[in-house]
């Protein structure tokens with residue numbers, strides 16, 4: 001039996017083989033179907049043996065999905081975070097792969113979609129090079145000036161928001177399989193609520209006793225590079241694609257960001273999914289990971305929320321430095337990637 005099917009001749013047929021196998025078709029039936037469709041020269045029995053070996057290999061290579069749902073949970077104060085003891089990736093892959101996701105709005109994130117997001121992190125495994133949390137990871141309703149003097153949602157306070165967000169980051173760490181993953185965190189306008197709150201002279205007296213999102217989420221301790229300047233700061237992936245939260249919120253914001261920055265970029269901010277290409281560069285608007293119908297967003301009119309979409313981006317680079325940006329749009333909290341439903 002072949003031990004490794006990473007580079008076998010029938011890679012392009014894998015999605016069809018897997019889907020026919022899921023329909024309980026036998027290896028021989030699959031072999032005959034592919035021979036008919038693609039004129040494969042192998043004899044049916046030999047081809048069927050090869051398919052059987054591939055299916056066995058594929059079953060064992062797939063990462064175990066993470067089944068634990070993400071919950072809002074209190075993290076014990078001063079509990080030390082376990083340092084990353086994961087092994088370094090053994091060999092460099094020619095293709096670089098980054099996940100860029102934003103606007104989770106913890107603790108109002110889409111719990112099912114976040115679970116699928118953890119699964120794709122785990123699935124990419126050693127092939128994952130980096131992850132960008134692209135702003136509005138937290139909602140920070142507790143520090144919103146809109147909520148000043150009003151009761152916010154029952155059970156929500158700053159400690160709950162930080163604890164829920166930290167719980168999410170620890171789940172991401174658990175899903176990551178090697179210590180070479182570059183972790184980046186952009187603040188968005190919602191994290192910036194902290195700065196606006198502290199600029200108020202009445203609140204500035206709290207000083208460092210009121211933790212910032214960077215401290216509340218223990219970002220440095222968890223190994224994140226952090227950009228706290230949501231309007232002007234950004235990360236650049238492979239010298240080619242800039243990633244920032246986004247500043248323009250108009251209907252055609254992808255076109256607007258490309259026009260203004262003249263660089264390929266990925267942003268979130270508007271909760272819409274869009275892309276705009278011009279002269280060999282492109283801007284991608286990555287959607288939201290929030291639970292769109294959560295009461296927390298009742299301040300938004302329905303007509304506006306109808307334009308929100310759940311999703312995120314996969315940004316890949318080949319060895320020549322060319323970028324390939326794939327928008328993953330969720331339907332019923334699931335998305336399709338590499339021929340698999342997550």
Ligand SMILES: [Fe+2]
Nearest residue numbers: 103136269271
């Ligand atoms: Fe947002």
